[in-house]
Amino acid sequence: MFASSNLVEMPYDSLSAFARALRDAGELVTIDAPVDPYLEIAEITDRVVKAGGPALLFSNVVGSAYPVLTNQFGSARRMAMALGARTLAEVEDRIRSAIDLSIPDSPLGKVGKLLSLSSLRNAIPKTVTSAHSQDVVETEPDLRTLPVLTTWPLDGGPFVTLPLVFTRDPQTKKQNVGMYRVQVYDERSTGMHWQKHKQGRAHAEKWGARIPVAIVIGADPAITYAATAPLPPIVDEMALAGFLRGAPVPLVRCKTIDMLVPASAEFVLEGYVDNTDLRTEGPFGDHTGVYSLADQYPTFHLQCLTRRAAPIYGATVVGKPPMEDAWLGKATERIFLPLLQMVVPEITEYNLPVEGGFHNLVLVAVKKSYPGHAKKVMNALWGIGHMMMLTRTIVVVDHDVDVHDVRSVVWNALNNVDPSRDLVIMPGPVDDLDHSDSFRMSVGHKLGIDATRKTADEGYAREWPPEILMDRATRERVTARWREFGLGDLAATGIPDDYSGQGPRRLARLLASPSKPDA
Numbered sequence: 001m002f003a004s005s006n007l008v009e010m011p012y013d014s015l016s017a018f019a020r021a022l023r024d025a026g027e028l029v030t031i032d033a034p035v036d037p038y039l040e041i042a043e044i045t046d047r048v049v050k051a052g053g054p055a056l057l058f059s060n061v062v063g064s065a066y067p068v069l070t071n072q073f074g075s076a077r078r079m080a081m082a083l084g085a086r087t088l089a090e091v092e093d094r095i096r097s098a099i100d101l102s103i104p105d106s107p108l109g110k111v112g113k114l115l116s117l118s119s120l121r122n123a124i125p126k127t128v129t130s131a132h133s134q135d136v137v138e139t140e141p142d143l144r145t146l147p148v149l150t151t152w153p154l155d156g157g158p159f160v161t162l163p164l165v166f167t168r169d170p171q172t173k174k175q176n177v178g179m180y181r182v183q184v185y186d187e188r189s190t191g192m193h194w195q196k197h198k199q200g201r202a203h204a205e206k207w208g209a210r211i212p213v214a215i216v217i218g219a220d221p222a223i224t225y226a227a228t229a230p231l232p233p234i235v236d237e238m239a240l241a242g243f244l245r246g247a248p249v250p251l252v253r254c255k256t257i258d259m260l261v262p263a264s265a266e267f268v269l270e271g272y273v274d275n276t277d278l279r280t281e282g283p284f285g286d287h288t289g290v291y292s293l294a295d296q297y298p299t300f301h302l303q304c305l306t307r308r309a310a311p312i313y314g315a316t317v318v319g320k321p322p323m324e325d326a327w328l329g330k331a332t333e334r335i336f337l338p339l340l341q342m343v344v345p346e347i348t349e350y351n352l353p354v355e356g357g358f359h360n361l362v363l364v365a366v367k368k369s370y371p372g373h374a375k376k377v378m379n380a381l382w383g384i385g386h387m388m389m390l391t392r393t394i395v396v397v398d399h400d401v402d403v404h405d406v407r408s409v410v411w412n413a414l415n416n417v418d419p420s421r422d423l424v425i426m427p428g429p430v431d432d433l434d435h436s437d438s439f440r441m442s443v444g445h446k447l448g449i450d451a452t453r454k455t456a457d458e459g460y461a462r463e464w465p466p467e468i469l470m471d472r473a474t475r476e477r478v479t480a481r482w483r484e485f486g487l488g489d490l491a492a493t494g495i496p497d498d499y500s501g502q503g504p505r506r507l508a509r510l511l512a513s514p515s516k517p518d519a
């Protein structure tokens with residue numbers, strides 16, 4: 001179904017369409033046995049995610065008429081499919097060619113350039129007047145009819161785990177969408193867990209007490225991804241979604257509030273957040289692998305629910321990594337690398353290991369060209385808006401280190417780091433979920449580790465020791481005679497030519513194949 005070029009042939013016009021595509025690709029299993037949204041769906045999903053299994057469509061959910069889809073993004077292949085590509089590397093290439101500002105010098109290059117520029121047209125959403133998301137309009141809605149999951153035993157209640165929360169800036173009228181979990185309190189009210197540094201929260205502060213909010217549950221997967229992407233406020237998530245899906249996002253006006261939401265939505269909850277109605281939200285088994293503790297958050301009041309005639313309820317289960325959201329994070333890693341390189345071009349590659357929950361650890365490779373360069377890169381990352389500003393630990397290695405081979409990063413760091421010279425402790429904002437500071441929330445300290453090889457111009461007065469490598473002639477001789485040694489295939493191919501203590505290039509394999517994040 002995908003074009004051989006980088007352009008997307010066919011966007012999904014709904015979550016249901018994506019579910020069908022997953023089923024046709026052998027990437028979805030339907031479970032007809034009755035399952036309880038209280039813990040049971042989470043336990044099944046957790047096992048399947050960690051085993052690298054398929055998306056799951058639960059058709060018979062106790063207490064609800066609606067089917068539940070989990071693990072739609074849970075592999076490299078499904079994440080790429082969600083963005084209309086075969087691999088995540090292909091998505092990265094698409095971004096790279098769209099933002100490449102150089103002028104091609106060959107006729108073929110010029111055609112390619114025009115094609116990639118024309119794909120930017122898709123970034124402009126279009127407004128439609130009728131939509132399946134409004135097949136049914138419920139003016140007396142009851143959230144208890146939805147199959148909202150309780151995912152972990154100590155959770156404060158059921159949570160909508162994959163919600164797209166739409167808000168609007170009251171002054172500029174610009175809309176934002178972010179994914180902020182929604183705890184269901186009763187038939188008409190929920191929590192609104194927008195954290196301190198998030199755009200929805202910034203909008204809320206401008207509105208004052210009452211903020212119009214629309215919460216979409218289930219949409220075209222490119223739109224769902226875009227809600228999680230760390231975009232600066234000036235970039236509309238619907239523009240990114242349109243670019244990624246290869247067609248403008250159709251938006252429809254809500255029935256009771258002045259807000260445009262994706263026409264492809266399965267469910268839309270229309271209402272308002274009351275900033276003065278603070279209630280206890282949480283605890284919640286979070287993507288850090290620990291519970292985020294209960295705290296005071298404002299309340300969302302539901303006024304109207306619109307939905308498709310036969311909607312699917314989209315959910316995810318977060319918890320101890322690796323979980324499904326690892327792949328949303330890996331998509332962000334790939335999509336944002338070309339953008340990051342526009343600002344910090346000395347970055348050659350980076351890896352956000354899933355165990356770091358995407359804000360605890362970044363491993364970054366740089367082409368160093370002046371003393372203190374690694375420290376400049378750390379500061380640049382902490383200084384770049386939303387995406388990296390909360391990063392707890394940044395490890396900088398030389399450009400020839402494969403940052404996707406974590407063992408090799410550790411080996412380099414342990415060999416190269418002198419703590420008094422190479423550690424940077426930086427005070428500043430940290431993620432609301434960071435529990436490591438004993439006293440304060442959302443502010444603390446971050447760690448930078450310069451694990452690059454030190455040079456004479458950085459004041460290193462000794463000779464940096466060479467790495468241990470066998471010479472090529474000996475390796476070739478041993479390979480040629482391998483059969484004589486009676487060791488079968490064991491190590492027959494030897495260490496690849498480009499091996500220099502940095503390990504094989506895992507990234508290409510990882511991103512090109514449907515495998516577990518830590519495979």
Ligand SMILES: Cc1cc2nc3c(=O)[nH]c(=O)nc-3n(C[C@H](O)[C@H](O)[C@H](O)COP(=O)(O)O)c2cc1C
Nearest residue numbers: 177178179180181193194195198199200228229230
């Ligand atoms: C599954 C999932 C759940 C998330 N839950 C929350 C949440 O409850 N609160 C929050 O502030 N951010 C949450 N995030 C992160 C935000 O969606 C992310 O930071 C996004 O870029 C915010 O958009 P904004 O910059 O427009 O606010 C979640 C992300 C994912 C993938």
